[in-house]
Each structure stands twice: as structure tokens, then as C-alpha cells.
Amino acid sequence: VIPNESGRYLVSTCKYIDTLLVKFYGKTSFYNVNNTEELLGHLIIGLAPHTSVGIVGRIIGYTETHVCFATPNWHSAKRRDADGDADSIMLLMDSLLNFSRQYLSDRIGGLMDAPLLVQPLVLPHESQPQAHNLEVTKIFPLDFFESTYQESKASDANSVEIIKSRIGTRRQFYDFHFTHSTSSLTTSKPRSAYSTLGSMLDKFDMQVRNAELIDVVNPSELVSNVISTHLVPDIMGNLRAYARQSFRCTACGKSYRRMPLIQTCVCGHKLIATITRGSVEKYLKLAKRLVDKYDVGAYQRGRIYALSDEIDLVFGKSEGDQSLLTDYA
Template sequence: HELEQLLSPIKVEEEKIIYDKKIKPILEKLGAPHDVSADNVILKEIEAEIFYQLLLSNPIKIVETDSVPQIISSGTGIRIKPKFSASVGVRIGRPEKAAARLMKPPVHTLFPIGNKGGMTRDLVKASMGSEFYCNIFNRTCKNCNIPSISIKCQNCGTKTTIEHTCSICRSVLDAPFCQKCKKKVPTYSFKPFPLKDRILAAQEKIGVRVQEPFKGVMELINQDRIAEPLEKGLIRQSLDLTVFKDGTVRYDATNSPLTHFKPAWIGTSIEKLRELGYDSDIDGNALASPDQTIEIKMQDVIIPLESGKYLVQTCRYIDTELIKFYNKPAFYDVKNTDDLIGHLLIGLAPHTSVGIVGRIIGYTETHVCFGTPNWHSAKRRDADGDADSIMLLMDSLLNFSRLFLSDKIGGLMDAPLLIQPVVLPHESQPQAHNFEVVKKLPLEFFEDTISAKKSSEVKSVEIIKTRLETERQFYDYYFTHTTSALVTSRSRSAYSTLGSMLDKFDMQIRNAELISAVDTTEIVTNVITTHLVPDIIGNLRAYGRQKFRCTSCGRKYRRTPLLQHCVCGNKLIQTITRPSIEKYLRLAKRLVEKYDVGPYLKGRIGTLEDEINLVFGKRSGDQLLLTDYN
């Protein structure tokens, strides 16, 4: 039908072809430049000549079973090929992420505090009471007769011992098993601990004054309830750092593969790159300009600038820890992000237990961590938008302990139990072996695409798989297309900068309406079906199963006590409220009214509104959303 319209112009002149204005969308699809008048569209010069020679110089017979390129080819005698052989419609693009890895809620130290520290789990507040009890490892100094969390007593310096007390016969044992009761003896107990004295001693040793709140954990998750030294938490607090469950300080960033870079892209000087082993560019020329293209080494990484600043703080934490706590010399002695270049880090995927060593060579303003495909694959990642954590190698060696990890299923995941110092391409996943390393794609490759060959049958393009077990598996990776910049003018996607979910969804709808290839109604239907309706139903169900929380101590109740208040005497509040249930209801109503999503979805949204009104009562008036004014 569209071809028939192109074959029927209003007027054909010497260097001009005039069409009715209704074929403008067809010309836009073809990418043909044209002028627009009041009622017509006009092709001029070279575009008019091409259209005339292909479509109008000789009569073209339209055969319904043939494609448009076949029809034009048969009519002109010129072989016209499709621009591509096949296309796949997919939803791609995931918002990048780069942020410090925090526990929920964030804490400064792995020390159990229970409900003593209030809502903020403040160790300082807990230490102000007359006596502090906690569930902790049974390690005691026999000389001072006081509990300890260290191998050596902080008072007298003698080695502390582990006490094993049978919970049945109360016998004190040397081993964690009672032969008399034939039971395993726990290595921890709920007992008094001199928290205030320990905090004062830690302050004096480190030379840092504790600030409120000094946050600990509700309870320890490891089998023996082994706590972390308070001194480490004090140093972290002074540097605005938090700790993860395994004792390390981490930063999360989205993965992105990279094989080449220019010094100008990463802000690293030529002199520094030479120190790191980069002597020449991809053409073998000596490295002298920041605009030369360089092949990145197998385990070098380029990290977000924000993560670099965070890791500088981590370096200061480690150096202070070495000097003040371990009485050793500083290791990093870095003052800024430039000093951090060349140091080693560990990349770790959440579902694995092996950290992969990498070397920092520069920074970008993006929220992604650039590394070679093999480096990401060594972490068992496909670089498809997932985020992994990075941590300093020294932090993992010094502060990580398997004893901090949970003994439950999955407790050993997302922890650097092993460290892989060298990445070997043949040990990476097969996905990392299936990308091309050539300077240009041969004609044979494009002919193979037209015949729709399987990728495994294409032999004209060299891939990493063909280089495995050879020296060139590590270097001489080439590329087919150059670029002038590593990032665009916008270093972050709009999704990650927009505030509320309503703003993000409104932007998605506006973009969908601008793109002719996207069916906006289908997008709206999918969002309502897969996101809005399940969210409203799930929140309504959760409301009926919710717990009640004390505003003072944070204690939660499955049911409201008969006294209508907490055992501490303070007020109880709901954990789920009406606004959180119907936060997307008004948006859903507006969408089903504006777009033709069908009677079923309209009826379902109306039914959900009726159910919410039955539970809470009908509102007298609804507050308008910003998106209602569009």
C-alpha cells in the first residue's frame, strides 16, 4: 500500500517530485530529506533523482507475494538488498547504579545491641544504662575475670579463653560438646558486658571521640555470635563509612565491558599510565598524547569517580586501623583519587564467593564500572546491566572474616571466601569468548546475515574462542567502530535522576508517544497489568497481615496487645498505612480513562478502588497529582 502511494506522485518535474502531504510519514520512515509546503511534500535534487530512477522511470509491476526490494529490483534491473536480514524487538536499557553498599539499616560496627539502643541502635545510648546485657561469644580473660571480644585482653594483654557451658547440666567444658548430655554446647550466651568501659577504652586507643548515634546491629547472625572490635566501628564513624555483614566496606556499580580507552576519557596522566605499563597505543606508536587509543589490560578497571572518593575514605580508615589498632605502618597513604590509581581492588558478584582482583587505572563521571569482558566474566557476570560490588584488596585481607557470616543456607554467598589473583580467558564463561576481535567485518559476514546463518556457522569473523590457549588470548583485541567519547553529554540516565516513580512513569509515557515504533496503549496496558495492579493488591493484602511497631523501642507485635500500647509504655503505630496502599491507584485510574486499555482492566481498577473504600471508607476529596496537570 505504501509503495503504491510512492508510485503515484502529484507532479513530476525535472528536478522535483511533488507528493500529497499524507505520505510524509512514509518518507520519514525511509529517511528521505524533503521539503514541506501547505498541502504537499517535495523531493528535490539527488533525492528526486533517486526516486525517479528507481520508481518512476519504468513502470513497476506490483506482485503481492514479493517484498518491496524484490519488486523494485525486478522493475529497475538493479539489485536492491534489504538494510538488514532480521530484527528482534526487545526492551533494553537498565538504569545504572553506583552507591555505597549498605546494610539495612546502615551500621558502623558488627556489635549486638538488641533493643537497648532505641530505634537508632545506638551503642552510646545503650551504654548509659546501669547494666548492659547482650548475646555474645563466651570469651573471657581469666586474669581479669571479665568478658572479652578479643583474643588478647585489652586490660592486661593476656590471651583470653573460650568458655563452654552446657545449657542442660551447666557443666563448664573445654570443648563445644557435652559428653554427659550428648549435646552440642553453644559457644555464646546472654550475659552482662562492660560496654561503657569498652567504648571509653576504644576512644582512648584510637584517639577518636564517639558521636551519637554509634550504630550496631540488633543481633549477630554468625554461629558463634562473634562481634567486631569497637575500635573499627569508631574509625568508620569518624570517616562517614559503614560496614557490610562480612566486615568489609563496599561500593556497588553497574558492570560495563570495555576493551579500549583514551587517556583523556579517564583523567589519568600519560606519565602515570606509563608507570602502569601502558607504553604504546593500538598501532604500536609510543604513548605521547591523551587522544591516543589504548587497549586496556586484562584486569584493569575504570571506576566511577564517586566510588573513587569513597575508596579514598576507605584507605584512610585502613591506614588509621593499621596504625592505631594493629600498631603497624600505614599501607595506602593516599590523599586524593589520583593517589589511588594503581592500587588493587576486588570485584565480587552477589551470587558468588570468589573475588576477582582488578587494578584501578582511572575514573569516569558515569555510574558504571568499566572492565574487560573477561574480567566481568570471571565474576560470573554477563555485563547485562547487573551491579557488582568493589572493595579494596587490603580491606578484604585485613577486615573480612568468615566467622562473621551466617551459618544458614546462602550465608556464604556475597563474601570473598576466595580471591582469584589472575584472570585467564579460557577459564571465563563461554559468553565472553563469543565476541569479535577484528578491525573490520568482511563482506562474507554480511552475505551470511542475508542468508540467516546461525552465529555458530559464521567462520569469517575472528572471535576470542579461536585464540584460546594462545598468547594472543590476552591482547590484540580490535574493534570495528571508533567513538569520540566514552560517555555522552549526559553521564547518567534520566531514570536514575528523576525522583518519584510517578515522574519516571510519566517520562516513559511521553517518550512512547514520541516514538512511532512504540504502541503507547500496549505500554500502558503492560505497566498496569504487571506493576500497578499487583502492587495495589499486594499492599492491600499486606495491610491485613501487618505488624505494629513501638515508636520508642522499635519492638514489633503480630497483634495489638490488649493494653493497646508497648510493654515499654509507649504508643504503637501501624507499619502499613492507607497512602502506601493506594499510592498508584489514582495514576491507574487516569491511565485507564485516557487510553483504550479494554473493559477488563477498567473494571479491575474500579473493583480495586471499591475494595479499598470498603476497608477504609470513601474519601471526601482526592489530592491531585502533578501528573494530573499534563
């Protein structure tokens, strides 16, 4: 089930493909659709960002929200967790007709976001474990509710049938039940608030504000985890990449592992850095603000300010403090 907006876009794509088949390849048109209703039943490929394996699916309906509804196994096969991350779909004929490795870049990452492989079937045992935890039962037995008093682990609740218990059987593909019916899978909001925010700083600020509203969530612990698992590795990785960066000619595109003493390309044009100071310290101000506002501990605070001092040592504390290689010639 895809967004209506996506359906209208795919109708335009169908018309383009039909025109391409007739006028360029001399074949008969394939889709012959004029509206979204006529597109129902056609095959698409789902491709998650930064991957190279497309998963075949079938359009069965539309929704006004900006979301793609499908079984967890289908999303998991694309290596998505169905948690609000970006996703993409394309017409199967489009990917078969207009794909060529010659279109792909030879740079690092050039093979990503292209359907190098197409998986026609979704095999549940090849999906990620998260998708196997979906309940497929009509009711939850009394034993399940009684086990909540013992605060047992979710993995110990064997009385509830999940997809994992059907792996290897014929019922792993069908007969999925649910406990409560509903007239709508969507809410009054057409898209998540997360997708309406522009910068990553705005998104993180909203996440922290939500954490402050929830009694069972410790905002300081959440901030500490984000700093240790995202911000610090990002800053350190970008600083390391800056030290190992190459330099590229603005004219011919030739790449240099080190800046030549003449500071120009052999063709005489200017060389520019491939990694800028802004990309290195893009999360530094956020990290400083967080460690000053929340109780993240002396260790986390020390790591951030140590990284800040290291960045100042590399770039200088103000604009123009950085020396040129020719200053020492």
C-alpha cells in the same frame, strides 16, 4: 574505569584505612596514596544492590561520567545487566578489615548489600547469558548483512564471533576486538537523565514520553506491559502484606503478629503498623491515570479499578472511615 568522584572518595577511604591500621591495629599503613593517580592498580570489590557476593576488580582509569566501565562478564558476575541500574564498589582492604557478621542486622534482608562471599576470579561460563552475546570480532562478514534481508533471528547469525563461541577456551579471557575505534567512551552528559529524576513517577513519565517519540514503539502496549508486570503485582503484593503485617512497639521494639485488644505493648507504649496505607496505594493513582489515558484494554482497566475498590473496602474512601478493633468490643 570508575568515576573521578568515586576515585576521590576512595582516596579519603584509603587514608582512613591506613590510619586504622597504624593507630588501632598497630600495623604499617597499606595504601599510602595522596591522589587518584596513586590509586590506579589497586583492587576493589564490586557489589550490586540486594546481593551478597562481591566480585574483585582492579582500578585502571577514571571517567568524568557517573558510570563504571568494565567488561560485560565482570558486570554480569555481579548480576548486573549494564543497563543503568545502581551499582557499588569498595576497596578490597576495606571489606576485609571492616567486615563482621556482628555488624549485620538480624532482620529480613540484613544479609543483603554485604560481601558475605568474595569471588576473586570472573569465570565467563558462570556469567549470565546476556554477557555471552558480546561481539569480539574486528569486522562483520558479508554473510551477516545478507542475513538481515531474511529477518533471521540474532541467535542464527553464526558468522559473527561472540564470547559464547569462546567459552571453554583460553581466548575467553582475552583478545576481544571491536569494529570501530573511538576517542571517547562518554558523551557531553556526565550522568543519565534517569538518575537525575527524583520519584519513580517522574522516571516512568519520561519513559512513556520517549516511547511516544519512537515510531516503532506502541506506547499503549508499553503501558499495558508495565501495568501487568510491575504495577498490578506491586499493588496486590502490598495489599496482601498489609493484611498479614505485624505491629511493632515504639519503645522496646517487640513485634506482635496481631494487634492486642488493649492496643498497647506489654511495656505500656504505643504500637504502630509496619505497613502503611501510603505504601499500599503508592502506585494506584499512576495506574488509574495510565488506564484512563492509554488504550490498555478493558481487562487491564478492570483490574486496576477492582484493586481500587478493594483498597477502599479495606481503608475506607476517606480519612477516618476505617474502624478500630475496639469499636466492636
